[in-house]
Structures are given as structure tokens and as C-alpha cells.
């Protein structure tokens with residue numbers, strides 16, 4: 001996010017009609033799927049380089065990485081000579097559980113490319129591509145305004161068996177536009193909106209107070225930890241079958257030029273995903289029937305300066321990573337020498353895991369990633 005092109009697009013967006021949806025919802029599945037719930041989780045602007053190779057040695061310093069931590073402390077926490085150990089130190093859940101029992105695409109050093117196809121590599125175009133299944137050239141600013149396109153979440157919420165079972169928890173307030181909340185009526189907990197209403201427990205009152213009293217790094221983006229609490233609390237009430245979770249700190253700290261905080265927030269993101277997985281596995285409605293898709297909205301540049309930013313000027317920003325863990329995903333682990341996978345495929349993959357054919361309803365949408373649905377790799 002944090003790419004303010006300043007173009008006025010709201011009026012235009014309001015004039016654009018939503019695409020017409022048609023076609024039967026149920027996919028012609030090759031066999032019954034075990035997935036009943038899908039959670040799509042995004043850590044904004046988290047590079048594939050950190051995912052696959054861990055902390056970057058050239059940035060563990062004040063000069064290039066802008067760190068305030070002591071270099072020796074940061075190295076003790078995140079530096080290992082062995083690349084496998086190094087990435088596991090940063091992302092223990094991803095590398096011991098997700099990759100071991102699921103699949104992860106995007107290690108370009110091993111011939112697996114995952115990328116965005118929107119040509120811009122910043123947030124709104126990326127989330128639009130991921131959530132609607134196709135890039136949209138009109139969306140060229142984070143200030144675009146309400147999305148004329150219908151997301152797979154909005155579409156799933158129109159289906160009788162999923163209606164009212166779709167929800168969104170995200171740190172970035174712009175998701176109100178990306179999911180076009182005025183039209184979609186999806187329940188969203190986003191940005192600095194205090195999460196609790198009505199009669200509050202002391203704990204809820206405290207968190208609401210922190211939402212109003214904490215100094216904000218970014219007025220549009222609440223801290224990840226502030227989102228995690230209402231997210232985990234929410235399952236005591238609503239039990240969504242389709243859930244979007246968006247974390248923002250990995251992007252913000254990079255823009256701020258603080259590589260130490262990129263690493264700390266990336267590590268915490270891994271812990272938050274683990275917490276969510278563990279919480280859901282304890283609930284009967286989710287146990288053994290929930291699939292996580294974990295990804296990012298864009299990559300970033302590389303080298304001593306360009307790691308901070310992303311977009312057309314920062315080479316490599318189109319490169320992302322996509323991980324999937326769930327009962328229908330064969331445990332092929334870290335993928336090597338695969339066909340390219342695209343961000344646009346995520347929408348139809350979310351639907352296909354629930355037995356729904358999004359590509360049929362939205363012909364512009366890219367096909368699901370077949371290999372995470374139990375199908376054999378295509379050569």
C-alpha cells in the first residue's frame with residue numbers, strides 16, 4: 001500500500017456497473033473435497049526473498065537496513081548460515097507446518113515463479129487481482145475508490161449455502177473500497193475502527209481505548225497485533241466459512257526503511273497465522289476441514305535501497321509467493337520447476353476449494369491452481 005498516486009477515480013468508479021454474473025455455482029469436482037472453510041491470509045508487501053531465504057545479510061545493519069536494533073541482537077534472532085535454518089528462524093510455522101503438509105510456490109531460485117499480472121505491483125491493483133480473479137487497468141491508484149468489480153468473497157456471499165458466512169478482518173481501511181462494502185454489504189473489521197460495540201468487557205474496553213489512544217504510524221492502517229485480538233475473539237460468535245485476513249505491517253515498516261521491524265513483523269505474522277490455525281483446529285466446525293491460502297499482494301525491489309519500495313520502477317516487484325495448507329492439498333511442499341502461478345488464480349482457487357466454479361460465473365477470472373486441489377502437476 002502507501003502508494004498515493006493521487007488520481008481522482010471515485011466518480012468514474014461509481015459510474016461503472018458491476019459485471020454481470022451468470023452460470024451455475026457448483027463446480028464439476030473430480031471428487032468430494034473435504035474443505036468446508038477457506039481462509040485467505042495476506043501479509044502486505046512481504047517479499048518472496050525473505051520467505052525462501054530468510055533475513056537478508058546485506059540489510060542487517062543501519063546503513064542499508066536502517067535498523068535501530070543492535071546488529072548482534074538481530075543476527076542472533078534471525079541470522080543462520082544455513083538457508084533452510086535461516087528461513088525457519090524467521091517463519092517457523094510456515095516452514096515446519098505449512099510447507100511440510102501443504103505447498104508453497106514462488107522460489108524463483110528453484111524454478112517456481114508466482115507473480116502478479118496487473119503490471120503495477122502495488123496494493124489496490126494486487127488485491128483487486130487476487131480477489132476478483134483478474135487485473136483491471138482502470139485500478140491504478142490506492143485512492144481509486146469503490147471497486148466496480150465483484151470479489152469472489154462478495155460472490156460466494158450470494159450463494160444460499162454461504163450467505164452470511166463470509167467476513168473480512170484487515171488492518172487497512174482501504175478494504176472498504178476494495179470489497180466495495182456499500183454494495184457487497186460484507187462485514188468488515190478494518191483500519192482504526194474500534195472493534196467492539198455495545199456492552200464491553202474490561203478487556204474489550206481496553207482494546208477499544210488503545211485503538212483511539214495509540215500513536216499511529218499510518219492513519220489508514222492499524223497495527224497487526226490490534227487486529228489479531230478481535231480476529232481470534234470473533235470465533236466465539238460468528239463462524240465464517242470464508243474469511244479474509246489482511247496484515248499490513250510488513251509493507252509499512254519497509255516503506256519506513258526499518259528492516260529490523262520488517263523482520264520482527266514478518267516473524268509475528270508467522271505466529272499470528274499459527275495462532276489462527278491452532279484456534280480453528282480446536283473448533284469442530286473447522287477441524288480438519290479448513291484450508292489456508294497465504295500470500296502477499298506484491299513483491300518489492302531488491303538491493304540496498306530498492307527493498308523499501310515497490311512498483312513499476314522497482315524491478316522484481318511483480319514477484320510474489322503463494323502457500324496453501326489444507327485437507328485437499330497434496331503435501332508437495334516447496335514447489336520446484338512448476339508452471340508459473342498467478343495472483344489472479346487465487347479467487348477461483350478459494351471458490352474451487354468450496355466446490356464452487358468462480359471461473360464459470362466470472363469468465364474473466366483466471367483458473368484455479370489445480371495442483372493445490374489434488375490434481376497432478378502439469379508439465
Ligand SMILES: [Zn+2]
Nearest residue numbers: 001002045251
Ligand atoms: Zn506499499
